[in-house]
Each structure stands twice: as C-alpha cells, then as structure tokens.
C-alpha cells in the first residue's frame with residue numbers, strides 16, 4: 001500500500017462565491033478524504049473546544065475484531081494536515097498491531113494538536129474525555145506520546161472508555177514498560193536471525209527518543225550489558241537517562257552519521273526514509289516508535305536492499321496494548337500480560353521465516369498475518 005502523502009499546497013485554497021457551489025470539488029477538498037479512502041478508515045472525528053483550546057482528531061480505522069483501541073498523542077504538529085496524516089497512519093497501525101497480537105479489539109487513535117508542555121492541563125484532558133465519551137465505546141483510549149497515567153485519570157472523570165489508568169484506580173498503570181519489554185523481545189529475535197544468537201551483550205545499540213518506552217528499553221539493554229547510545233531533542237530527557245545509566249549521548253541531528261549495530265527508533269514515526277536509509281549503517285532496526293517506515297513499501301524494500309533486518313514496529317511494540325487490553329477486559333493479570341508479550345520473540349521469528357519463504361519484506365509479511373486474522377474472524381461472525 002502506498003501511504004497517504006501530504007500535499008504542500010493545502011492552504012492555497014481560496015473561498016469562492018456562492019455561484020460556484022455546484023462546481024466539481026477542488027483538488028484540495030477531494031484530498032481531505034484521500035487518506036481515509038486509501039487506508040480504508042471507518043470514521044474520523046474532529047473535536048474542537050474554544051474555552052480549553054482543544055483541537056483533536058479521533059480516527060477509527062477498523063472495528064471488525066472489536067471496539068477501536070489505541071492511545072492518545074499530543075504533539076506540536078506543523079499543520080492540522082500533518083496531524084490528520086499522523087492519526088490516520090497511527091490508527092491503521094493499531095488495527096494491524098491489535099490483530100497480530102491476537103487481541104479482540106480494532107484499531108483507533110487520537111491526536112491532540114499543540115505543545116503539551118504549554119497547553120496540556122486538566123480542563124483540556126477532561127474536555128477530550130467528553131469527546132471520547134460521545135462515541136459511546138466505539139473508541140477506547142490510553143497513553144501515547146506526551147501522555148501519562150495522570151492524564152488518563154482526567155479522561156476517566158468524563159468517560160469509562162479509557163485504559164492505562166493508575167493501579168490505585170484499578171487500572172494496569174503505565175503501559176510503556178510492557179511495550180519496552182516486547183521491543184526488547186523483538187530485538188532479541190532479530191539478533192537471533194541476524195547474528196545466530198539472541199544475545200545483545202556488547203552490541204552497540206542506538207535508542208532514539210528517551211521518553212517512556214525508550215527509557216525502559218535502555219534499562220533492559222543496560223542490564224544485558226549492551227553498549228547503549230542515546231539521542232533526544234530535550235536536555236532534561238537526556239539527563240534523566242545519563243543520571244541512571246552508563247550511555248553515550250549522540251546529538252539528535254547526528255544519529256544517522258553514528259556507528260552502531262542496532263537502531264532502535266523510540267521517538268516519532270517516519271525516521272526510516274530516503275535520507276536516513278542512505279546513511280544508515282547497521283544490521284538491525286528494532287524499536288518502539290509507531291510508523292517507522294515513511295513509506296512501508298519503498299522503505300521496507302530499501303532496508304532489505306541494504307541488508308538491514310527490520311523488525312516490524314506494530315509487531316514488536318504490541319506489549320503496551322496487550323497490557324491495557326486486559327484492563328479493558330476486566331481480568332487484568334500482569335503475569336499473563338508478560339507471558340503474552342514474551343511471545344513477540346516467537347512471532348518475530350515466524351515473520352522472518354515467512355519472508356525467507358515468500359520473498360516478502362518483514363513489514364509485508366507481518367501485515368499479511370494481521371490481515372489474514374481480521375479476514376478470518378470477520379468471516380466467522382454468525383448471522384443474528
């Protein structure tokens with residue numbers, strides 16, 4: 001699938017007078033639906049509240065397996081269009097992630113537009129919670145970038161359709177340690193395939209993004225005596241890690257000039273693109289970030305051509321959604337969650353096996369497994 005790309009001229013459209021209302025739609029207007037049609041979304045909701053400054057988009061991609069579930073991200077997007085593209089790509093990723101993880105939920109995601117450090121507060125999160133509530137359980141939320149369990153507490157004040165709540169509220173807590181554990185398992189599987197051993201001791205591993213997932217991943221890697229390199233755009237985030245772990249710091253704009261064995265993207269998506277892949281000099285890519293491949297076909301193949309083994313993001317970062325899924329089901333059990341997350345190791349090896357047999361890229365092979373499950377379960381529904 002070619003992923004929806006953002007037109008540069010989206011702001012050029014000038015309002016016209018009434019006589020032109022019945023004219024065919026202008027290119028810019030048609031393109032509003034192009035990503036939705038291309039990725040086959042069910043529903044996209046734009047949310048606005050002047051008092052709190054809330055601007056949010058909730059995207060429900062697919063509910064064949066169950067209600068759409070996926071976290072909320074807050075980011076200072078360069079444009080509303082960029083936010084739309086992000087939420088469309090992220091929600092489709094959730095459909096694939098939830099399907100390959102064997103969960104009975106569909107895919108959705110929400111983005112809040114704005115600088116979390118300046119705009120995020122109780123009123124904004126509660127207003128967002130009201131919008132989630134208005135969907136009547138078709139979309140369930142949780143944490144993603146720039147969200148904490150405290151934020152989910154605020155959302156819970158307005159709606160029951162939220163997970164990733166703190167322990168004291170009967171929730172499963174922050175999902176990111178479980179996400180990081182799954183990424184660690186996927187990375188070990190990739191090491192097994194690339195080096196013949198799952199051991200990461202002595203491997204140079206660059207973790208890009210030292211937020212929640214990145215930091216827990218670093219903890220696992222340091223424990224195994226890997227040589228960890230880190231990068232982030234915020235000094236305070238870097239300091240939190242250097243205060244705790246023996247790591248080498250690489251500046252954010254030097255990541256692809258550095259030398260390492262394994263690249264672990266744990267920030268935002270799209271870091272695997274024409275420019276970065278040309279420079280990238282490593283054996284494995286395995287990280288927690290969603291939508292690492294800017295274009296899943298072109299860049300999935302480009303990695304294969306460079307001899308770099310890619311562990312598909314939506315497969316190996318499924319630990320966190322598994323964690324909140326059991327909270328949603330109402331029978332949360334940490335051991336069960338960790339056991340299920342550990343199985344990411346086996347599934348990742350299965351994906352590599354499939355690639356060896358079919359010649360597909362890891363991304364394409366993982367998508368095939370996820371889509372086969374959705375099709376099989378979708379066809380299995382009994383008529384009323």
Ligand SMILES: NC(=O)c1ccc[n+]([C@@H]2O[C@H](COP(=O)([O-])OP(=O)(O)OC[C@H]3O[C@@H](n4cnc5c(N)ncnc54)[C@H](O)[C@@H]3O)[C@@H](O)[C@H]2O)c1
Pocket residue numbers: 143144145146147175176177179208209210211212213214231232233234237252266267268269288289290317318320321
């Ligand atoms: N939290 C989860 O359980 C979970 C689950 C699945 C996937 N993910 C994905 O993992 C990634 C990280 O999520 P998180 O919860 O750790 O978010 P977070 O907000 O805690 O951390 C993200 C970090 O990335 C840094 N960053 C942003 N742009 C950067 C850049 N260009 N270079 C270096 N660092 C940069 C930020 O400063 C921040 O420290 C996201 O893509 C998210 O969608 C998270």
